[in-house]
Amino acid sequence: MxxxxxxxxxxxxxxxxxxxxxxxxxxxxxxxxxxxxxxxxxxxxxxxxxxxxxxxxxxxxxxxxxxxxxxxxxxxxxxxxxxxxxxxxxxxxxxxxxxxxxxxxxxIDSVQPTVVLADRDRRLVDLYSGWLRDRFEVIEVRDREQLQRRLHENPDVVVFDTDLWADEPAIFDEHCPGPTRRIALVSDRPEPSLCDWPVDDILRKLLSKDVLITAVVRQVERIGQTPADRDREAIESKLSLLESEHSKLILEDDPRVENAHARLRELESKSVRES
Missing domain, CATH: 1.10.10.10 (Winged helix-like DNA-binding domain superfamily/Winged helix DNA-binding domain)
Incomplete structure (x- = not known):
């Protein structure tokens, strides 16, 4: 009928x-x-x-x-x-x-996005987890093996201390699913080597509640983003953090920073041609 x-x-x-x-x-x-x-x-x-x-x-x-x-x-x-x-x-x-x-x-029972939270410091994991649990399903991780295993479960977002991984950024990229949004945490003053990390955002510890929640919400909202837009925003995030910590003169001499700027110019030029 x-x-x-x-x-x-x-x-x-x-x-x-x-x-x-x-x-x-x-x-x-x-x-x-x-x-x-x-x-x-x-x-x-x-x-x-x-x-x-x-x-x-x-x-x-x-x-x-x-x-x-x-x-x-x-x-x-x-x-x-x-x-x-x-x-x-x-x-x-x-x-x-x-x-x-x-x-x-x-x-309607909505499915909460899954966030893997990885840090060796139990106190920080407990603190950050408490901030996020109202909005997300949080999975706590305290060592590299656990992190690697959890990454293979395709979480929506991973927030991890780079010291916990203790391996080359390229190896992390091999284990982290492409769609998973990535937020790296750094304890020390960020160095230009952070440009090599295949992540969407980089934050300095210790974090405030508002900074962490805003960063995670931002990444969840950008799930499904076009590769070009994702690449551009990731580069802008890294450069912004580095420029807040180092003089322009120092950064200009680093090839990794120059490569990041070159890639950003390439993406912006492509966007202008397509608009």
Missing amino acids: DKDDVLVPPDTRAALDALSLLSKKWDPVVLVVLLESGPLRFSELERTIPGISPNMLTQTLESLSEHGLVGRSVLSESPLRVTYELTDAGYEMQPVFDSLSLWGNEH
Whole structure:
């Protein structure tokens, strides 16, 4: 039996039609992104929604346009620059998503992201774990063997003291799954050798509660990020920490820092060409 044959009141029929639209995989995602960000170009939408192909994004925008939820504006003809923005009807979806969020938080058991927390110092592990447990499923680790084993379980985020690993950064990269977001902790003054660590962020111990929670939340929010954006943000994080600890003159003489700057310029140039 087709759903159109079901006998329901007109108001309920309209609700079923709206839910049918939102049941498509990418339509609600594009709506939420445009609600949060405002008008975006096609390339900006691609970067903001990891996993969607150009063809699927085109189809999704056409579908939303046909339903009167998204409009297309031409900013310039040569070169052609187009932005996509919600119509008035599209912006009126905001309370719908707000209501669904409230209902989901009350009635759907959400899976907490998994964070592996690795440090030899038991006191720090206990402290940091206590800060994170309200938001995440925390797995405590106190030696390298445990860390290696836990990495193979594909956690969402790993927060680890580089001294605990006590091996080459490249070996860590071999054991840590690609999608796992990585936050390295360093006890001493950071040196340019930190550029070699395949991590998304580097923090100095001892940490404050706000700094740790903000860093982990940031990485969870960026799960599924495009490789180029992830690489760029990781480099910026490392350079920012080094520049806060060393003079520009010292850093300019280090080839690892120069390689990081060169890679950053390459990524930024590529992003400009694609936009």
